[in-house]
Amino acid sequence: MLDGVKHVILVLSGKGGVGKSTVSTQLALGLKDKGFKVGILDIDLCGPSVPHLLNIENSDVHQCPEGWVPVYTDASQTLAVMSIGFLLKNRDDAIIWRGPKKTAMIRQIINDVCWKDVDYLIIDTPPGTSDEHITVMECLREVQCDGAVLVTTPQAVSIEDVRKEITFCKKTNIKILGLIENMSGYTCPHCKECSNIFSSGGGKSLAEYAEIPYLGSLPLVSNKQDIIQLDSMQSILTRLTTH
Numbered sequence: 001m002l003d004g005v006k007h008v009i010l011v012l013s014g015k016g017g018v019g020k021s022t023v024s025t026q027l028a029l030g031l032k033d034k035g036f037k038v039g040i041l042d043i044d045l046c047g048p049s050v051p052h053l054l055n056i057e058n059s060d061v062h063q064c065p066e067g068w069v070p071v072y073t074d075a076s077q078t079l080a081v082m083s084i085g086f087l088l089k090n091r092d093d094a095i096i097w098r099g100p101k102k103t104a105m106i107r108q109i110i111n112d113v114c115w116k117d118v119d120y121l122i123i124d125t126p127p128g129t130s131d132e133h134i135t136v137m138e139c140l141r142e143v144q145c146d147g148a149v150l151v152t153t154p155q156a157v158s159i160e161d162v163r164k165e166i167t168f169c170k171k172t173n174i175k176i177l178g179l180i181e182n183m184s185g186y187t188c189p190h191c192k193e194c195s196n197i198f199s200s201g202g203g204k205s206l207a208e209y210a211e212i213p214y215l216g217s218l219p220l221v222s223n224k225q226d227i228i229q230l231d232s233m234q235s236i237l238t239r240l241t242t243h
């Protein structure tokens, strides 16, 4: 039930492992810090990592007469989380489903979770442009979806794949809120000097070429809790909440 949800932001990436779930959780935590009520919906059926990133992998969702109650990370219920990971009894379980079953599960997760009054719902999707993405787009047709945040790393191969996400968004009429280049350099924990381990600036150049907003870059950090403190993360949050 998305009735009480004011804003929906999809997080997409062309490649796996570029930090899409990390960015999703950090965006959610950053929005929560700014005083918003936030929800995260993890629809990565084959690799749900949001519960692990938030240290709540042993939590359970339960059902109420209206549907599923998400897991809250705090007593004041400002961050609600729903992930397929909560429904897997064993952490080693794998979902080996064909398209229609995946589609039905995603529809159920989107339609049956009681989000109550959530200011921002962040949807963490699997990499690529598969059945899961098309189903989400269909389910979101009736609600106000702000648009998509695309995540890439500086490597050429990741930049190349994010082009497909741009095409996907254009074909499905999803507004692109902007591109984030993650793991863009390494910030030394001692002196805060940032060294570019891979090539740099590819995300910005692609955003300019594709005429989409460039939201900013996030460095590799040794402690992911540091990400929300970064100036670049704060300016990404400001851009997303004032677009």
Ligand SMILES: Nc1ncnc2c1ncn2[C@@H]1O[C@H](COP(=O)(O)OP(=O)(O)OP(=O)(O)O)[C@@H](O)[C@H]1O
Pocket (backbone or CB within 6 Å): 013, 015, 016, 017, 018, 019, 020, 021, 022, 023, 044, 047, 049, 125, 126, 127, 182, 183, 218, 219, 220, 221, 222, 224
């Ligand atoms: N900026 C960062 N600094 C340090 N580590 C990072 C950063 N971003 C992501 N990581 C790490 O990289 C790994 C992959 O990140 P994550 O799971 O967020 O990627 P993903 O794109 O969601 O992957 P998947 O393809 O499984 O959906 C994780 O171990 C995560 O902790």
Ligand code: SF4
Pocket (backbone or CB within 6 Å): 188, 189, 190, 191, 192, 193
């Ligand atoms: S960047 Fe500077 S402070 Fe950091 S490890 Fe290297 S030399 Fe030391």
